[in-house]
Amino acid sequence: MTNHAAHLFAISTGSSEPIYRQLVDQVKRLVAAGQMAPGDGLPSVRDVAQALALNPMTVSKAYSLLEMEGVLARRRGMGMEVAARAGAAQGAQERAALLRPTLERAAMEARQLELDSDTVVSLFIQILKEQA
Amino acid sequence: MFGLSALGAVVMPLLILLKEDDLLFAAGMSLRVALTGVVLGWMLYFVPGAVKLNTPAVARLVPRLRRRLVEVTALVWVVAVAMATLLSLNTKLPTALVLLGTGGWIAAFGLGQSGSKVGTWVQLAFTGAFVFHRHIPPALFEGVQHGTGFAVALLLMLAFAAYALQAMFLNGGERHYAAREAQILQIERMSPTGQFRERRQNRFDASLYRWILKRDSATRDSGRLLLHLLGARNHWVNRAVVLGAILALAAGALLVLHAYGSAQTQQLVKDIGWMFPLPLLLGAMFDTEKRNVRLKDTAGEQALVRLAPRLPAGAPAFNRKVAVMLLRTALLEWAMLAGAVLCAGAMTGASAASLFTQACLCCLTLPLVGATLRDHAHRSGLLGWRLLLGFALSLAVSAGVGMLLNRGMGLPTAVGAALAGIAIAAVLVALGFRRAQTAPYAFPAGRLA
Amino acid sequence: MTTAIIQSAGLGKHFGSATILDGLDWQIAPGQVVGLLGRNGAGKSTLLECLLGLREPDAGVVRIYGEDVGQLSDATRARIGYVPQKSDLFEWMTPRQMLGYFKAFYPRWNNAKVDNLLLRWGFDKLMQDKPISKLSGGEQQRLSIIRALAHDPELLVLDEPVSALDPVGRREFLRELIDGVIERGTTVVFSTHILSDLERVALDLAFLKDGKIALQGRLDDLLEGARRVVGPASLLDGKRLAGELRRQRAQDGTVSIVTHGGAGLALLGQEAGVRVEPLSLEDLFIEVTQ
Numbered sequence: 035m036t037n038h039a040a041h042l043f044a045i046s047t048g049s050s051e052p053i054y055r056q057l058v059d060q061v062k063r064l065v066a067a068g069q070m071a072p073g074d075g076l077p078s079v080r081d082v083a084q085a086l087a088l089n090p091m092t093v094s095k096a097y098s099l100l101e102m103e104g105v106l107a108r109r110r111g112m113g114m115e116v117a118a119r120a121g122a123a124q125g126a127q128e129r130a131a132l133l134r135p136t137l138e139r140a141a142m143e144a145r146q147l148e149l150d151s152d153t154v155v156s157l158f159i160q161i162l163k164e165q166a
Numbered sequence: 167m168f169g170l171s172a173l174g175a176v177v178m179p180l181l182i183l184l185k186e187d188d189l190l191f192a193a194g195m196s197l198r199v200a201l202t203g204v205v206l207g208w209m210l211y212f213v214p215g216a217v218k219l220n221t222p223a224v225a226r227l228v229p230r231l232r233r234r235l236v237e238v239t240a241l242v243w244v245v246a247v248a249m250a251t252l253l254s255l256n257t258k259l260p261t262a263l264v265l266l267g268t269g270g271w272i273a274a275f276g277l278g279q280s281g282s283k284v285g286t287w288v289q290l291a292f293t294g295a296f297v298f299h300r301h302i303p304p305a306l307f308e309g310v311q312h313g314t315g316f317a318v319a320l321l322l323m324l325a326f327a328a329y330a331l332q333a334m335f336l337n338g339g340e341r342h343y344a345a346r347e348a349q350i351l352q353i354e355r356m357s358p359t360g361q362f363r364e365r366r367q368n369r370f371d372a373s374l375y376r377w378i379l380k381r382d383s384a385t386r387d388s389g390r391l392l393l394h395l396l397g398a399r400n401h402w403v404n405r406a407v408v409l410g411a412i413l414a415l416a417a418g419a420l421l422v423l424h425a426y427g428s429a430q431t432q433q434l435v436k437d438i439g440w441m442f443p444l445p446l447l448l449g450a451m452f453d454t455e456k457r458n459v460r461l462k463d464t465a466g467e468q469a470l471v472r473l474a475p476r477l478p479a480g481a482p483a484f485n486r487k488v489a490v491m492l493l494r495t496a497l498l499e500w501a502m503l504a505g506a507v508l509c510a511g512a513m514t515g516a517s518a519a520s521l522f523t524q525a526c527l528c529c530l531t532l533p534l535v536g537a538t539l540r541d542h543a544h545r546s547g548l549l550g551w552r553l554l555l556g557f558a559l560s561l562a563v564s565a566g567v568g569m570l571l572n573r574g575m576g577l578p579t580a581v582g583a584a585l586a587g588i589a590i591a592a593v594l595v596a597l598g599f600r601r602a603q604t605a606p607y608a609f610p611a612g613r614l615a
Numbered sequence: 616m617t618t619a620i621i622q623s624a625g626l627g628k629h630f631g632s633a634t635i636l637d638g639l640d641w642q643i644a645p646g647q648v649v650g651l652l653g654r655n656g657a658g659k660s661t662l663l664e665c666l667l668g669l670r671e672p673d674a675g676v677v678r679i680y681g682e683d684v685g686q687l688s689d690a691t692r693a694r695i696g697y698v699p700q701k702s703d704l705f706e707w708m709t710p711r712q713m714l715g716y717f718k719a720f721y722p723r724w725n726n727a728k729v730d731n732l733l734l735r736w737g738f739d740k741l742m743q744d745k746p747i748s749k750l751s752g753g754e755q756q757r758l759s760i761i762r763a764l765a766h767d768p769e770l771l772v773l774d775e776p777v778s779a780l781d782p783v784g785r786r787e788f789l790r791e792l793i794d795g796v797i798e799r800g801t802t803v804v805f806s807t808h809i810l811s812d813l814e815r816v817a818l819d820l821a822f823l824k825d826g827k828i829a830l831q832g833r834l835d836d837l838l839e840g841a842r843r844v845v846g847p848a849s850l851l852d853g854k855r856l857a858g859e860l861r862r863q864r865a866q867d868g869t870v871s872i873v874t875h876g877g878a879g880l881a882l883l884g885q886e887a888g889v890r891v892e893p894l895s896l897e898d899l900f901i902e903v904t905q
Contacts, residue, residue, distance in 0.1 A: 047811035050893035052835040080798075087789040089648060089797060089816050095835070146890065379712050383719040391719055397707055466701045469669045473697050474720035475689040606671050607685075 037075035040085035053088060057096035059135075065105055065116055066132055076106065076114040198253050205246045209275055213239070214353040217280040217334055222346065226338035236335050243272055243327065262311040262319075267292070269323045273330040280334040281345070281352030288326075371404065378403055388476040389491045395467055396460045402498045409506040413513075420513055451531075451553060453499055454538050457492065472607065485602035489539050493595065496538040504528040526584035532591035533560040539598025560590050620645050620680060620770055620802050621666055627674030627826075628658075628665055635661050637826030639675070643804060648797060650813040650834070651806040653823035654904050659806040660700055662823060663774050666804075667697060679770070693722055696768030698776045702755040706748035710738060710758050713747065714765065721766040728795065732761045736787060752779035760788060764795065771796060773805035777812065785809065789816055810896045822903045830860075830875065830903050834896075841899045842880055844872045846889035856880070861902050873902040 042064070045056045064070045079097060083090040097114055100106040107117040144154045216235045225232045247269045254264040271292045277285025309315035336342040378401055382390045393401070461468075471477070478484050504525070511524050534557060568583030602608070619642035626639040635658040643649055653659045664670045666677055668684030677684045680691050687695075705713045710733070718724045733743065736757045747755060756779050763771065777785045789812060796803060797816070807813060813820070814834065821831040830837070840858065844851065851870040858876025865871060873894070874880075880891050894902070 047814045048895050048897060050838065050841070050895045050898075052838045053814060054835055055839070083793055084790065087786055087793065087815050089793065089818055091797075091818055092835075142890075145887075376712065379708070379716065383712075383715045386719045388720065391716065394716065466699055466704045469664070469699060470697065470704060470717075471720075472669060473667060473692055473695055474717065475693040475722065476720050477689075479688055479692075480686045 035073050038070065038077055040077040040081040043082060043086060045086055054092050054096040058099050061100055062105060062132060066129060070116050072116050072118045074116045078113045194253060201249050208242055209279060213276050213279045217349055218353055220335050222338045222342040225336065225342060232335055236331055240331060246272055260311050262316055266319050266323050270326060273327040276334055277330040281349035282333050374403060389487060392488065392491050393495060395464045395471060396457060402495055405499050405502055409502055413506055413509050416510055417513055451534050451557060454534055454553060457538060481607045482603045485605055485608045488608045489599055489602045492538050496535040500535050523580045526580035529584035530561060530564050530587040532587050533594055536591040536594025539595060619643055623666060623675060623677045625675035626665055626672050626677060628661055628672050634826055639827055641828055643802060645802050646800050647819055648803045648817050649819045649821055650817035651804060651821050651823060652900055657823050659823055660774050663772055663806060667772060694769040696763035696771045698759050698763045698773040700774040702759045703747060707746060709744050709746055711743045714762060717762055723766050725765055725767050729761060729765045753784055756780055757784065769801055771801055771803045775807055776805060777809065785812060792816060810900065814896055824904050837875055837899065838896060840875045841894040842874055843892045843894055844880060844883060844889065845869055850886065850889065
């Protein structure tokens, strides 16, 4: 039951992704990777805003979105914590959904290179085998 | 500049022709005036520009440019000195002295123009020697004109000219950077608006201003705080201090005169002494221009003050307040100048009647105070020749009225003129206030016209 | 709907024959943090000055807190803080004197904040007694910001406040902005070229172009919606995309369209030879203001 500090997060400006979305994706990845366990406390909006020099409303928006999606839960009076069901029973379905953006980018590139689906899939399987 | 000298070159010989009918002399005179005009024009326009051009970077990276500037300057100097010498061949002035004098003085002037203090001092020395030449032993003059004395003097002059050239167009390096600031400051002062800009504060002024600012900030009087937009050295307290110092010096000088001077000098001082402080009043003209230039320069500061509370809202009320404060300052400074003039008059032992005349003459400069009120939104910066013209006009009108009243009612001319001056000033002030009501905000972020 | 703090209707301003502002309408709601973007010379400074009543507009009306800007009351002026572009104002005074001078004008003055900021931002005792003309550009700007924040304004208008500051200075400024200003619900309007700072702190953007607010909205929405669609002319020439900003034709016959309504472009992106790319704020700025 660790309370995470604000420097857990990092954002980059100049990207095409809004900052709140970067925060949301980061939290989701951290939870999926197990670095943030259910019940862990998240840094307060103010702390994150101060550490990353962000508008507190942006952080607040990211937290609210995560709360709505069930990744975070509001602690009684003391900020946010990782929701109980967030990490544990994250089925293959949910985890696969996290992979979707990366795969979509790869699919777009594949289309630009004008490769057919079979070539792409067999390449992917080969890479997975190499990395296993 | 060139126009003026060309005009002079034509007018003067005509006048001389009319008076003395000596064609050669007239031609010589015309040439002299023309030459002086050209030299002065060159010094006032070319030299500052050239010095500004010769930045440390340019001196090192584009040496040819610097060399060219140096060559041109040296050439003009040589030509000017040669011509002056030639032109003086026919006159009563000793040629050698003319040669040495012009050579040294032009070099010193050029040096002074480029911001070097040495130049200003040498110029002062030359002017002093010229004014007080009666006090310099004639033996010195003789020695310098012939033989070894002349040779030595010539070498000295050439050495000085070379030094001046080198100091005007420095060749990069630390010294150049260090001197650069002084150069720019001096060049800025030579320009018409630059003359009225704020000078650097010395320590006394700085501590005085610190005291004034602290006192005004504590009072929270928005009117007084407004005046700080005029800058650090334009506060009336500065003026009071300066005038006090001048009066003290004058008093000291007069005491010395009393104790050690001859009876003739004392009588002379008593008779004409009252005339000397009068030019002080022209300082009122300087004041008006100075305030205008300051208000033009502090546009950014004015914006900040406009947004501060405690000042009247709305353009008419704001303008009125500004007008009132400016008028008060102008009147105060005028009163101090007039007071100083009268004090000096009293010190030189002028009679009560004479003092009264002086006071009346002071009133003639009141219209300048009235000219301080302007439509700051639309126009600012120097009034320049308009101020001069207006002042001359008001003087003429006052004098006219004074003479009329003298003839009509037997009133002394001075009193009549003074009354006229006061009336003109009152009219100007009333007009100024009327304009303040209708004009846009006195301190717009950008000048409207 | 809360009443806007700053309301401008039909604002117009021209210098000689050049029209700088042309029928500009803009509302700024309380608590908003708005970034004003525009090319150099587009008139951002002029716009901010007109909004504060420092310049007389040639047309239109501006109201702050419901009052006409030509007649702001003392109370309203006490709520406004302004950082102008020129930072070397009052250069004959020392920082301490300048702050004391302004303190005399304002009813509320946060001495503790001023002292704290002076210390944190590198104004030690020595520097506080140096005339402002002797300070570097960055120091002057920092001082200017301190002066604007000193009376706890509710409306803060900043005109390129950090142009001379190094990254550390800018970060410190952002921190102070977040902590001391935004947290208190102050409305902030600032114009800057440093887009990374804007992305961090601003929630709304407004682009000034051709004398009007060409595009405004929430920063997040604009970024999410901004897309560049590149494809063959045969396919794209006929199509009209929602929120289209610019359409360009390249030499090889492809057409590039920039739009900020990028929601419904998924289908278009699946067609052969068509690329749909997201845009960064910098790209969006370039596309909008050209």
